[in-house]
Amino acid sequence: MSGGPGRALVLALPAAWMLLFFAAPFAIVLSIGFAEPAEGIPPFTPPWRVGEDGAIALRPNLANFALLLEDPFYAEAALRSLRVAAISATLCLLIGYPMALAIARAPEGWRNTLLMLVVLPFWTSFLLRVTAWIGLLQDQGWINGALLGVGLIEAPLTLLYTDLAMYLGITYCYLPFMVLPLYAALSKLDPALLDAASDLGARPWRAFLHVTLPLSLPGVVAGFLLVFIPAVGEFVIPELLGGPGAQLIGRVLWTEFFQNRDWPLASALAVVLLLVLVVPIAAFQSRAARDAPR
Amino acid sequence: MSGLAARVAAPDHRRDRQAEPFLRIEHVSHRFGGFVALDDVSLSIERGEFFALLGGSGSGKSTLLRILAGLLEPDAGRVVLDGQDMAGVPAHARPVNMMFQSYALFPHMSVAQNIGFGLRMEGAPKALIRERVAEMLALVRMEGLGERRPAALSGGQRARIALARALAKRPKLLLLDEPLSALDKNLREEMQFELQGIQDRTGTTFVIVTHDQEEAMTMATRLAVMERGRLVQVGTPGEVYEYPNSRFVAEFLGTANILEGVVESSGPDGARIGCADLGLAILYDAPAPKPAGSRVFVALRPERLAIARAAAEEPRVGENRLSGRVRDIAYFGDFFMYHVALEGGRTIRVSQPNLRRITGRPVDWEDAVVVSWDRQAAMVLPE
Structure with a gap:
């Protein structure tokens, strides 16, 4: 392939996309993070002044970032969110891996149907699906009704508005994001490799441990990140299903933006959250790229 | 047999x-x-x-x-x-161990780990594995490549490693x-x-x-x-x-011209098979596998046949002889393959070794030729 106008276009498209939908919004949010809150619309004064001679003088307000570091409330909420996201991603991995493996090893004619079934829930609204869990989990809900009907319990269990309900909801909603990259990695696996492992004396579980699992690691990492990253900032599911005690970072952000109308603080929080997520992941990715020379 | x-x-x-x-x-x-x-x-x-x-x-x-x-x-x-x-x-x-067609080398393991995989699964001590891996690398003449990944090897090297891995457990x-x-x-x-x-x-x-x-x-x-x-x-x-x-089998292993005939006579000294449609009799130096009167297939290997320009005074067709016209000559470098069209439309293949460099071929396109062979050339097929 020679470098020509076609090549330039192919490179320019994603670059333009990133600029338009990531870099520019990020720059706006970052600048608001350095602004000062004010009464009015928009509810802040920009962190620069245009002088009489037309010169622009930057006057960044560092108080927002300072507050995030000083008040342990924000760090706690962030840590709790990271923990919730990590547990949810792990649950998705534990459920999604066997699913992906089963689909990858299903007869060829079945695989597309099974993948379709995994993605099928996306055909209904996300909110509707989460709300449906309320109907299942509430005290007069289907689950309690069934358990009472069978006689396993005497009084309804408190399921809704608990951590359990929150994890159920997050795992349920994000499972497809885990299954799809895992399936992609597992279906690429040459079945002859497993034959070879077995031929060389590996029992099935050892063949899995030494061959299937290490070769599917890129899928595991991709799936984990695809669940973990959005789950950190997840707002709707904890709000609808979770208990009142869990102040997650998504909730905090929402409160700062819409209840306190403190856009600068909320923006600063969003920027910090992004850096906390992106920097370690980028470092990990570049290390992985270096370790796997092709 | x-x-x-x-x-x-x-x-x-x-x-x-x-x-x-x-x-x-x-x-x-x-x-x-x-x-x-x-x-x-x-x-x-x-x-x-x-x-x-x-x-x-x-x-x-x-x-x-x-x-x-x-x-x-x-x-x-x-x-x-x-x-x-x-x-x-x-x-x-x-x-039992197998060398796979695709080699099936584990891409995430080094050459040495690939070769040692079977012994590792057996729980063999590390020292033994190291020793056996070195021995196997020497056997396939790949010493010094133990730390490479399979992706960094050529096709021939991969084949050797696959063989070494399959032999490592003896x-x-x-x-x-x-x-x-x-x-x-x-x-x-x-x-x-x-x-x-x-x-x-x-x-x-x-x-x-x-x-x-x-x-x-x-x-x-x-x-x-x-x-x-x-x-x-x-x-x-x-x-x-x-x-x-x-x-x-005659056609799968090597090349064979297959003719159909009837056993006319068969004895310890040999057999005679008649191919009426070609006006040909095939003489064979061993008893036919089927009794007289049966239909049989006879295979003639192209390299056992001789080809020469037809001379006017010779009989054209007869015992172990056929005549025809050269339709095609395929040049393989080390030999020529002549496609000779017989009267009646069938084609018979005759190969001649390319013994010396020559400019003019003794037999050329469209020549009328006689194809002949001796009594050991034919193979009368039992089935």
Whole structure:
């Protein structure tokens, strides 16, 4: 392939996309993070002044970032969110891996149907699906009704508005994001490799441990990140299903933006959250790229 | 058949016919859905043999190999290796290893880890694994490449590592599934000699699956020709080439012109087969496999036929002679293949070695020619 106008276009498209939908919004949010809150619309004064001679003088307000570091409330909420996201991603991995493996090893004619079934829930609204869990989990809900009907319990269990309900909801909603990259990695696996492992004396579980699992690691990492990253900032599911005690970072952000109308603080929080997520992941990715020379 | 076969030297390991064969395949059948992959196959292979399963795609040769490896359970029949019935013994517990067609090297492991994988699964001590890996690398002449990843190796190097990995556990039986099909011609020939050398040095019994008749002929001590799930002929390469038992084998192994005729007479001194439609009589130096009056196929190898310009005074057609016109000459470098059109429309192929550099061919396009052969040339097929 020679470098020509076609090549330039192919490179320019994603670059333009990133600029338009990531870099520019990020720059706006970052600048608001350095602004000062004010009464009015928009509810802040920009962190620069245009002088009489037309010169622009930057006057960044560092108080927002300072507050995030000083008040342990924000760090706690962030840590709790990271923990919730990590547990949810792990649950998705534990459920999604066997699913992906089963689909990858299903007869060829079945695989597309099974993948379709995994993605099928996306055909209904996300909110509707989460709300449906309320109907299942509430005290007069289907689950309690069934358990009472069978006689396993005497009084309804408190399921809704608990951590359990929150994890159920997050795992349920994000499972497809885990299954799809895992399936992609597992279906690429040459079945002859497993034959070879077995031929060389590996029992099935050892063949899995030494061959299937290490070769599917890129899928595991991709799936984990695809669940973990959005789950950190997840707002709707904890709000609808979770208990009142869990102040997650998504909730905090929402409160700062819409209840306190403190856009600068909320923006600063969003920027910090992004850096906390992106920097370690980028470092990990570049290390992985270096370790796997092709 | 046995009387004829005696003229082709029988290999040593066939002398001891009383002993239990090393590998016994008994009435093995297997089907995939409605497709019969193996149909009642029985075969015995001796210790130290280099045995080739030769056949086209769908002949069942790879299915048989997978059954020997334990990767596939046969629908019927059994496999006995060194006195032990392999029924129910899974692949990971068999003293059998396989060199896979795609090599199936583990891409996430180094060459040394690949070779040592089998011993590691056995729980062998690290020192032994290190020692054996070094020994295997030396065996396949790949010393110093132990730390490389398979992706950093050439095709030929990968083949060697796959072989080293399959031999590292010192299996009783080594299976090779089209091991050289991914290599180019020169490398393939080099590896053929090397495989033979390694088999000699290790004394391991090799069973190789191939669709390449040259590969089977040059490497194997014995071979089995397979067609549609059956063994159609088993013998040394010489036996099968010189005495094919069917039209299929004659045409699959080498090239053959097939003529149809009727046995006119047959006795200890030879047989006479008449081909009325060509006005031809084929003289044969051995008794015909069927009684007088039966219809038989006769195979004529192109390299056993002589071709010359027709001279006016000679009879054109008769005993072991045919006449026709040269329709095509294919130049292979080391030989010429003449396509001679006979009267009546049939074509017969005659090859002539390219013995010296010549500018003018003695026989050229469109020449009227006589094709002749001697009494040892023809092969009267039993089927």
